[in-house]
Amino acid sequence: MQSKKTYTVQEATKKLEHYCAYQERCHQEVRKKLVSMSMIPEAIDMIIVHLLDQNFLNESRYAKAFVRGKFRIKHWGRHRLISELKQKDISKFNITQALAEIDDDEYLTVLSELSEKRANLIKEDNTYKKRKKFIDYFLYRGWESHLVYEKAHEFIA
Incomplete structure (x- = not known):
């Protein structure tokens, strides 16, 4: 043994x-x-x-790096970022500080670009099914529902 x-x-x-x-x-x-x-x-x-x-461990620095990385690379929305950080027992103060690092204009630009790409990728003839797939994709990634529905109506007629 x-x-x-x-x-x-x-x-x-x-x-x-x-x-x-x-x-x-x-x-x-x-x-x-x-x-x-x-x-x-x-x-x-x-x-x-x-x-x-010795500053090897810093919760605030971790939260900011996590948010920057997951937003820029994986394109997660705010809801997903918040829930992932909460699972890691990060304080509400640090979560708020980290989310403040995301520029609102950049956030909306990323959503628009992703929406356009995603709408073109979904191969579905039925408009309702296509819209549902589109919406499910973005809600799973933590984007705010009002923004997702807005984009769904804009890109899927």
Whole structure:
């Protein structure tokens, strides 16, 4: 039987410093990583405090990076971004700050461009089915329903 590798607090701290330096992480991800390394709760708290003190871990910075990335790359809407951040136990204050990074004009421009592309991609003869597919696509990605319905009527007659 293979035994799981054990870590000292110093080894785990170094490992988590690299883990956080590689990519922005939230508190929940770091805690899960430490639990998977079989660290005791006191050590977990000690390591997290160290990471916060040394600025390896910053919830506000994480939320902003998450929102920028998911909006620009995956084109998620505000509702999806909010729910994903809430699942990661990010505070309401940090979520609000992160969403403020999205420019309203850019948000609407991205929706218009995506709407046009999506309307042309859907191969459906029935107008109602086509509109439903269009609407479902954008609602799943977290775009506001009033904007989605507006675009559906604009692009699918």
